Amino acid sequence: MDVVRVLRLRPLDVLGQTVQTDTDFSLGVKDVNGRKRKEAPSAAQLQAPAAKRAAIAREPSQEDATWEDFAAQGDTALHCLGHKLSLKKRDTAAAIRDLTLAYIKRLRALGWHLHAQCERLQAENRTLESARRAESEARTADKAALLDKLACLSAQTESLKESLEAAETASNEAISTKEALQSKLLQAGTTERDLRSKCGLLEAQATATASQLQEVQQQVARADELHQQATKYCAQLQEFNGRLQSDSQAATERLKTLQEERAVSMEEAATLRGTLSAIQTQLAAAQSAAEASEAARQRSSADAASLQAELQQVRTERASLAEALAAASGELARYREATGRSLETLEAERSSAAALATRSKAQAEMNTGLADQLAFAEEARRVAEELAKARLAECTALKKRLAAAEKAQTAAERRAAEGELVRRKLHNTILTLKGNIRVFCRVRPVAADKMAVETVKGGQPVMLFPQSGEVPDTALELTALNGAKSSFTFDKVFGPAATQAEVFEEVSQLVQSALDGYKVCIFAYGQTGSGKTFTTLGMPGNVGLIPRAVEQLFTSATSLEASQGWTFQMKASMLEVYNEDIRDLLGKGPPAGKKHVVSHDEKAGCTTVSHLETVDCKDPASVAALLERAARQRAVGATASNERSSRSHMVFTLSVRGTRSSDGQQLNGVLNLIDLAGSERLKASGASGERLKETQAINKSLSALGDVITSLGNKDATHIPYRNSKLTWLLQPCLGGDAKMLMVVNVAPLAEAAAESLCSLRFAAKVNATHIGTARRAVSYAK
Ligand SMILES: Nc1ncnc2c1ncn2[C@@H]1O[C@H](COP(=O)(O)OP(=O)(O)OP(=O)(O)O)[C@@H](O)[C@H]1O
Numbered sequence: 001m002d003v004v005r006v007l008r009l010r011p012l013d014v015l016g017q018t019v020q021t022d023t024d025f026s027l028g029v030k031d032v033n034g035r036k037r038k039e040a041p042s043a044a045q046l047q048a049p050a051a052k053r054a055a056i057a058r059e060p061s062q063e064d065a066t067w068e069d070f071a072a073q074g075d076t077a078l079h080c081l082g083h084k085l086s087l088k089k090r091d092t093a094a095a096i097r098d099l100t101l102a103y104i105k106r107l108r109a110l111g112w113h114l115h116a117q118c119e120r121l122q123a124e125n126r127t128l129e130s131a132r133r134a135e136s137e138a139r140t141a142d143k144a145a146l147l148d149k150l151a152c153l154s155a156q157t158e159s160l161k162e163s164l165e166a167a168e169t170a171s172n173e174a175i176s177t178k179e180a181l182q183s184k185l186l187q188a189g190t191t192e193r194d195l196r197s198k199c200g201l202l203e204a205q206a207t208a209t210a211s212q213l214q215e216v217q218q219q220v221a222r223a224d225e226l227h228q229q230a231t232k233y234c235a236q237l238q239e240f241n242g243r244l245q246s247d248s249q250a251a252t253e254r255l256k257t258l259q260e261e262r263a264v265s266m267e268e269a270a271t272l273r274g275t276l277s278a279i280q281t282q283l284a285a286a287q288s289a290a291e292a293s294e295a296a297r298q299r300s301s302a303d304a305a306s307l308q309a310e311l312q313q314v315r316t317e318r319a320s321l322a323e324a325l326a327a328a329s330g331e332l333a334r335y336r337e338a339t340g341r342s343l344e345t346l347e348a349e350r351s352s353a354a355a356l357a358t359r360s361k362a363q364a365e366m367n368t369g370l371a372d373q374l375a376f377a378e379e380a381r382r383v384a385e386e387l388a389k390a391r392l393a394e395c396t397a398l399k400k401r402l403a404a405a406e407k408a409q410t411a412a413e414r415r416a417a418e419g420e421l422v423r424r425k426l427h428n429t430i431l432t433l434k435g436n437i438r439v440f441c442r443v444r445p446v447a448a449d450k451m452a453v454e455t456v457k458g459g460q461p462v463m464l465f466p467q468s469g470e471v472p473d474t475a476l477e478l479t480a481l482n483g484a485k486s487s488f489t490f491d492k493v494f495g496p497a498a499t500q501a502e503v504f505e506e507v508s509q510l511v512q513s514a515l516d517g518y519k520v521c522i523f524a525y526g527q528t529g530s531g532k533t534f535t536t537l538g539m540p541g542n543v544g545l546i547p548r549a550v551e552q553l554f555t556s557a558t559s560l561e562a563s564q565g566w567t568f569q570m571k572a573s574m575l576e577v578y579n580e581d582i583r584d585l586l587g588k589g590p591p592a593g594k595k596h597v598v599s600h601d602e603k604a605g606c607t608t609v610s611h612l613e614t615v616d617c618k619d620p621a622s623v624a625a626l627l628e629r630a631a632r633q634r635a636v637g638a639t640a641s642n643e644r645s646s647r648s649h650m651v652f653t654l655s656v657r658g659t660r661s662s663d664g665q666q667l668n669g670v671l672n673l674i675d676l677a678g679s680e681r682l683k684a685s686g687a688s689g690e691r692l693k694e695t696q697a698i699n700k701s702l703s704a705l706g707d708v709i710t711s712l713g714n715k716d717a718t719h720i721p722y723r724n725s726k727l728t729w730l731l732q733p734c735l736g737g738d739a740k741m742l743m744v745v746n747v748a749p750l751a752e753a754a755a756e757s758l759c760s761l762r763f764a765a766k767v768n769a770t771h772i773g774t775a776r777r778a779v780s781y782a783k
Contacts, residue, residue: 067113070106077422080110114422121412128405128412135398146384146391153384157377164370171363178356185349202331212321437709437741438491438510439768441476441761442503443749444531445496453496453749456481462757463749465495478761480754488761490768496749500538503744504548510742511549514656515556515568517667519739521674521731522549525702525764526746527756528646528678535744536650536675537627545744546652546673550623553656553671560658569657570617574630575609577726578648579697585630585650587613598730605668606655607733617654627652647694649701649727650675672734674727676702679763680756701725706763712736713770736772743767 070080085103087096443463445451453463456479464477466487473495476488492506507522514520522545524532538544557568574585575596582596583589590596590611597610617623634650651674658667677698704725711717712735722732735741745764747757 064112065105065109067106067109070109071113075106077110077114080106081422117415121415125409125412128409132402132405132409135402139395139398142391143395146388150384150388153377153381157381160370160374160377164374167363167366167370171360171367174356174360174363178353178360181349181353181356185353188345188349210325436739437713437743437767437770437772439764440492440494440503440506440742440744441488441490441764442494442498442531442535442744442746443476443496444534444746446749451496454751456751456754457483461749462751462754463747465493476761478754478758480758481751486758486761488765490745490764500535500542500544500548503535504545507545507549507742508552510740511545511552511671512556513740514654514669514671515553515560515658515667517658517669519670519672519734520741521672521734521739522742522744523674523676523705524744524746525676525679526760527680527748527753530678530746530748530753530757530760532675532678532744532746535746536652536673537631546627547620547624549671549673550617550654551620553654554620557656557658564660565662566658566660569659571614571655571657572617572623572626573609573612573614573653574626574651575612575653576634576648576650577701577730579694580701580726582609582612582726582730583648584612585633586615586626587611598726600732605733607730609730614655623654646678647698649677649698651727651730670734672731674731676705679760681759701727702763704728706766708735709741709767709770709772712772741772 083103083106085099087099091099443453446454453461455461460479460483462479464479465473466475466477467473473493474489474491476490476493478486478488480486494503510520510522522536524536524545526532534544536544536546538547553570557566557570560566561568572586576583576585582598584596594611596612598607599610600607615622615626617626630650630652634648651672654671656667656669656671658669659665679698679702680695681699704721705728707721707724708728711720720736722728722735728735733739743764745760747753747760
């Protein structure tokens, strides 16, 4: 009776990423002897509607326990991941299955939980990022608008200030002009008043002078009258004097006559003495009258002279008065003229003052307007400043929010990274559970531009890629020429359209393990022309696994050197195993008559091939140069009838030695990438002679490889037949429990290649069914 242990992990669609391919858990069947064999998928599995299966793969059902249920029981992610199944020999299969299923449920719940967390974090991250971007854009726009507004307001304020200053200057000038004019006006008013008072005085003077003049004229008239009277009097006096003189002369003559007569009269004097005395008395009276007349004449003359002098004086006075009058009149005229001019100036100044007053008023109004505008501008500036302050505060708040968002983003990223770490651990745990051998299948296109697979009789495609309900891209169905169908499930199936990058993405984690101190072996298996060399080496512009792996290792090493103080040393060697002989693809090979000998130092954990060239590699370019060198060497070894790439196994080895200075930790990883020789069967190859020998050697080494892998999966095996071929002997340390292995089985979707493809797929399925123990890192510490 067979005791059947069924261990199938449903794909943990935990993070919606490519882990599904690694999470498939193949069916392991053990018979009573404990030997494991592959169980074919059940009919129900294959017939389950694809949609339903896909739905199962995507999300948990309601019956499934959630991680919160486990967490409520005190379970933690790390505890869950680090949990080891404690299976006891006496455990029944059902118990083991229940235990395993329970653990798988926990893992699945953890996976969903992490997936949900990751999605939430990513969504949060996206929201935060978009919010941050929107805020940053809004902030930038606001800032720009504010700056524009501020610049505009500043310009306005500046122009307003300038116009205000100009207006103020103009206003000040106007005010000073006005003040000057006002003072001039005041002066002019004072002058006018002075002039008016002077005019009044002059007019009064003129009036007084005129009245004086009139008086003088009257006096002159009187004096003229007096003069005329005096002249008349003088004339009368002169007439009287003349008469007196004629009287005197007549008197003298008379005297004479009288004297004569006196004589006569003396005679008669005597007689006449009496007469004489009378006459003398008369004469004395006449003489006193004459004297009185003379005195009167003299007085009249003196009067006339004084009148004359007075007249002269009056005349002089009148002349001086006339002069004074003329001067006063001239002055008056001048004053009048000046007053007239002043009045004109006054008028002009009055009108200019009025104009200035109007201008000043307008200016004042303008000033008021400008002041209003300035006040408005000031207010606007204040508002703008307040707005700017508010915006600044908003900016600061936004910055804070941005910083918080960035912090949250960093935290989210960190959590995502932690999640990724957990996912990787989970992934590694699953790999550990599954064992360290994985199998990928790659179907090449019919031609570079033809992705459709060929069909066999009845139009049935040679290969179909059913989307399994468990994990997509893991199933392959091959239809042989006779219509027989065979189904296979691998860790990953790449269709004809899969790119080199997509294939490498699945392999990259395994490659990374070499840097972590693991021994890694990647085989490309398949019949001639199935795409092994394309997968491992690729072609210029579309490189394969080796160049991509080297690039990744160097990039990661550089990052670890920079961040964690590691130093890495990488050495590469390339050889081919042809007809069970090793040939160095980089060096000259062993001396004549000698062969390359493989030896293993189990203590040191290293393998050496005698006379093999090992090259220090500093960068991916140096490895690319090595690959070119190897390709040239391989071409030299090829002949028209013997294509070496098909007939030999090519082994590329990159040893990675890492040292951490801080604690002296050393890691010794190895990455082997092997392009195996074509796997076609001897019978099908129809080879003979040398080709038959080659084919036999290839088949021997390939079957030895299969045997080693099968033995490794057999816990009860006491011997692993490494020595059965050069290839397995060479790769011994990299095969088995300590190492991580990947086999990429290459198949061509051609109808004529269906039989060979079936063989390759069966070989790969056998490898896939093998469970190899946990890989170990080669870690040591410097003494
Ligand atoms: N995935 C692919 N996409 C495009 N072309 C491919 C792919 N796989 C293989 N080819 C092409 O198919 C041809 C055969 O491929 P390749 O030489 O890699 O096969 P092989 O298995 O290495 O053969 P051999 O055993 O003779 O070395 C080549 O021209 C290669 O470019």
